[in-house]
Amino acid sequence: MIIVKGMENMSRFQDIFLDIESDILNQQYKPGELLPSENQLSIKYNVSRETIRKALSLLLESGYIQKKQGKGSIVLDVKRFDFPISGLTSYKELQDAQNMSSETILVENKKMTIPEHIANFLKVSHDTEVHCVIRARKVDGEVVILDKDYLFTSIIESIPDDEARHSLYHYIENKLGLVIGFARKEFIAEPATQEDRELMTLHNDTHVVVTRSEVHLEDATLFQYTESRHRLDRFRFVEFARRRGPVSYD
Template sequence: MEKLKELPPLSPIPSERELCDTFGVSRPTVRRALEELENDGELVRLPGKGTFVAEKKYVDHAMQWSIGFYEDASMQNKAPTTKVLQQTIVPATAEIAKRLAVQQDSEVFVLERLRFVDGEPICLVTSYLPYALCTDLPKANFAEQSLYAFLKEYGIAIHRAKRSIEVKQANVTEAAYLSIEKDSPIVLFQSLGFMKDGTPFEYVRSRYPAYKARFENEVFQPAVESELP
């Protein structure tokens, strides 16, 4: 661990033979240590390339809480910033209309932002909302203000959400914005938010570089009043 602290992120580590000679231990011992460091997130193994010092990952809690990006990053003592890439009104495609339960070609507000943590691009997020829900959306400065905080001023808040994550390959646009190579693995996080009356009001697609973010969730055993026979 002391040796790793001397190396910048994504630096290759010494070979197993070099580590054996340096610490005077056997190769199985070195391999076990490397496995434990990889499991702890201190190292990352890239097939065909080797083992490298891992970048310190941003931990996203969106799978567990209805929490905004700024609040989540600030709780981790990280500096969040946002660049607005698109803030416009477009006709709803068939897919977006179905998700938001609106008519196809009806007006949808699209907000696309590039999120940074400590100056590094960490997330490309695109949000879709029915424009009729709040016609003041295009006037807001979402580089400085949270979307959820803005909606709350109009009495609109998320009550529940359906969320999923999967791994895909970055296309040219995603790779350019996230400063990674095309076809690099990215985590696609999707969320459909509902208001208290069950109306869907926001569909979100967020893309994270796979090696820079980690999602955390806490699971509880549901309370059972009586055991089945």
């Protein structure tokens, strides 16, 4: 077997990176703690300190640690949950897919006339009647998401509290037999409102990330407006992008 010079070391530092990454994700090393020193890690893994430095560089680039002069490698809080930008996925589906330990608190479920600013955003009549469903999402004992949904009563006659607590999309698709088709979304960072501060665990955060969506059924009927307000430090929004190739200007 031919071994390219340096290939063995490359594989080794990647293996060490994956091992330490697993320990961080499993909270063997907790946020704010120091990793063992380079010397301790080189003894543990039976490799040179140079190999350890390469593994630590990968951890640094991946956002798992922060180097601090005179102290070493500090473990960062990486308990963030991925929210797909283009996908149309319910919170319950994300919770199940990412094994989130989460509790939903139903703050409000009532019929009302659509708020004026939402009517203007959707370009619908100001007399439109909607179900207003507000839910606080508690993760690890802290409310980090506030979901505010407005669903047209002309499409959805009623929403039982139990269904609102569990999953609106499960109720709409499996109980009502409607087919949800697509959504248009916008993402923006905004100053936290008084409502955010009252219902969410914001600590000293002054802003939240807001996702606004207008959601349509498969036949293009608009039936829902949703506003999801996220605490900055607990979520990241992800997307898979593929380059289509250079554009020809011929």
